[in-house]
Amino acid sequence: MKLGGTHSQFRARLEPEDPATERSAFTERYAGSGLVTRLRERPALLVSSTSWTEFEQLILDGHNLPSVVCVITGSADLGVCLHTSSSGLDLPMKVVDMFGCCLPVCAVNFKCLHELVKHEENGLVFEDSEELAAQLQMLFSNFPDPAGKLNQFRKNLRESEQLRWDESWVQTVLPLVMDTLLGQRLKPQDPCCPPYSFLESQGTPFQ
Numbered sequence: 001m002k003l004g005g006t007h008s009q010f011r012a013r014l015e016p017e018d019p020a021t022e023r024s025a026f027t028e029r030y031a032g033s034g035l036v037t038r039l040r041e042r043p044a045l046l047v048s049s050t051s052w053t054e055f056e057q058l059i060l061d062g063h064n065l066p067s068v069v070c071v072i073t074g075s076a077d078l079g080v081c082l083h084t085s086s087s088g089l090d091l092p093m094k095v096v097d098m099f100g101c102c103l104p105v106c107a108v109n110f111k112c113l114h115e116l117v118k119h120e121e122n123g124l125v126f127e128d129s130e131e132l133a134a135q136l137q138m139l140f141s142n143f144p145d146p147a148g149k150l151n152q153f154r155k156n157l158r159e160s161e162q163l164r165w166d167e168s169w170v171q172t173v174l175p176l177v178m179d180t181l182l183g184q185r186l187k188p189q190d191p192c193c194p195p196y197s198f199l200e201s202q203g204t205p206f207q
Contacts, residue, residue, distance in 0.1 A: 009069045013041075025069070043067035044140045045076040068140060077150060078139060079123075080132070081107040091116045099160075104153035106135050120149075122157050 012023040020031035025043060029036045046068050083092035088111030095116055098105050105123035107113060119125045124139075126132040139150055 043069050044143045046070045046078050079103045079105040081105055084110045099157055102154050102157040104150055122153050
């Protein structure tokens with residue numbers, strides 16, 4: 001509501017019947033209870049926590065998109081990630097942040113993105129502006145839709161939160177570490193190296 005004072009995109013399309021009720025383009029706050037609710041007839045809010053450098057630009061002009069307000073950061077209905085990895089090995093932390101607050105994401109594809117963004121599970125992956133525009137059309141065609149994909153993605157993200165970082169590390173990373181250490185232990189010893197393994201010298205730190 002505060003943003004409506006300086007940015008017309010956030011102002012209410014229609015004034016509320018009760019003059020004591022505050023309304024923005026997205027929410028309404030009731031004077032008596034102070035309860036804030038989302039408006040049924042509201043535009044979608046799309047956020048992209050991007051630096052908007054020359055490497056992170058995607059032009060969507062000319063596409064017949066639904067009513068969408070795009071902002072760089074903040075609370076939103078959908079996140080867009082334009083990050084690509086020069087090495088193909090690093091994952092975008094902006095998506096980790098978005099997933100941390102259960103925000104579904106549309107992300108441009110690159111080599112290891114599938115390790116984070118599960119297409120049609122917690123978001124969508126696109127190759128170019130044409131595909132992103134089609135995804136926005138599909139996701140926002142009946143917005144807000146309680147039975148739509150956005151809500152399903154958000155539900156999947158909430159359920160995935162049940163597995164915490166340390167639990168995920170034990171399930172996913174620890175077996176790889178132990179296999180690697182065991183493999184090193186079974187290799188013939190180099191004559192120049194002492195005949196003991198990491199596990200024997202340090203104990204088993206993962207028990």
